Amino acid sequence: AQSVTQLDSHVSVSEGTPVLLRCNYSSSYSPSLFWYVQHPNKGLQLLLKYTSAATLVKGINGFEAEFKKSETSFHLTKPSAHMSDAAEYFCVVSDLDFGNEKLTFGTGTRLTIIP
Amino acid sequence: DADVTQTPRNRITKTGKRIMLECSQTKGHDRMYWYRQDPGLGLQLIYYSFDVKDINKGEISDGYSVSRQAQAKFSLSLESAIPNQTALYFCATRSGGSNEQFFGPGTRLTVL
Numbered sequence: 206a207q208s209v210t211q212l213d214s215h216v217s218v219s220e221g222t223p224v225l226l227r228c229n230y231s232s233s234y235s236p237s238l239f240w241y242v243q244h245p246n247k248g249l250q251l252l253l254k255y256t257s258a259a260t261l262v263k264g265i266n267g268f269e270a271e272f273k274k275s276e277t278s279f280h281l282t283k284p285s286a287h288m289s290d291a292a293e294y295f296c297v298v299s300d301l302d303f304g305n306e307k308l309t310f311g312t313g314t315r316l317t318i319i320p
Numbered sequence: 321d322a323d324v325t326q327t328p329r330n331r332i333t334k335t336g337k338r339i340m341l342e343c344s345q346t347k348g349h350d351r352m353y354w355y356r357q358d359p360g361l362g363l364q365l366i367y368y369s370f371d372v373k374d375i376n377k378g379e380i381s382d383g384y385s386v387s388r389q390a391q392a393k394f395s396l397s398l399e400s401a402i403p404n405q406t407a408l409y410f411c412a413t414r415s416g417g418s419n420e421q422f423f424g425p426g427t428r429l430t431v432l
Contacts, residue, residue: 214360237419248324248410248425249363256419295362299419307379308421310362 207232209298211311219319224268224283226314228296231277238279239297240270243313249295255279266290291318323347324424326411332430339398341427343411352394353412353421354378354386356405363410369394370416401431 212227230236237256241249253264260272266289270281279296296311324345333339343352350371355363355378365378367386375386383405387395398405411424 209362239420241423249423251420251422254420297362307365308363310364312360312362 207236207298207307207309209296209309209311211294211296211314213314214312215315215317217317217319218286220288221285224281224286224290224316226281226294226296226316228279228281228311229277230279230296230298232298237299238270238272239299239308240264240268240279240281241295241297243293243295245292252281252294286316286318288318288320291316324411324413324422326409326424326427328427329425330428332432333401334432335402337401337431339401339429341396341409341411341429343394343396343424345392345411345413345422345424347413347415347422348391349413349415349422350391351414351416352388353414354384354394354396355410355412356380357408357410357426366396366409398429398431401429403431405429406431 208231210229239254240252242252243249252268253262255262255272263269268283293313293315295313297308299308327342353368354366357363364380366384367378369375369388372388385397409427412421414421
């Protein structure tokens with residue numbers, strides 16, 4: 206069975222400082238991993254995805270994540286936070302098996318940016 | 321125009337009423353999904369469909385039913401709504417050749 210743990214339910218950073226949102230996963234197979242962002246009253250938007258290619262994945266809006274198999278982690282980072290980054294972020298795991306339709310979502314991390 | 325649309329965007333109803341939430345997509349994807357999101361939780365899968373003739377239960381299907389009227393349309397029904405079905409509902413689509421899902425904007429449902 207697959208599972209996802211987002212280690213922080215709420216993260217606050219000052220504008221212009223680095224962002225780190227932590228995610229650990231467990232999976233029986235070679236997983237695909239995703240980060241989605243949800244702005245208030247909006248749907249989920251894909252930030253980036255890992256699908257067994259390069260372990261450092263670059264996404265939109267300056268975000269990136271590194272897949273570390275030994276640590277079963279897929280942390281999301283950004284060098285410099287912007288006010289527009291304030292949102293809810295979800296780490297998602299999918300076993301790399303197209304017959305398995307289940308995405309498993311983390312419980313989310315709310316990112317607050319302090320002016 | 322958005323690739324995945326949901327109607328209505330907001331709905332308030334009473335216990336015992338029948339409610340239908342609709343989802344349409346213009347991405348040409350064959351696979352469609354319904355999820356619900358509760359505060360402080362991730363998304364949970366209600367139903368999914370591989371094509372018009374293929375409907376599958378997700379992890380929390382009790383109290384819900386679905387209809388895949390066409391490749392582009394996938395509706396979620398609550399036959400007799402109850403207050404603990406108050407949640408944010410998302411529709412999503414996926415191409416069979418990819419594991420990336422595309423989400424609609426969500427429907428906020430309140431059952432009084």
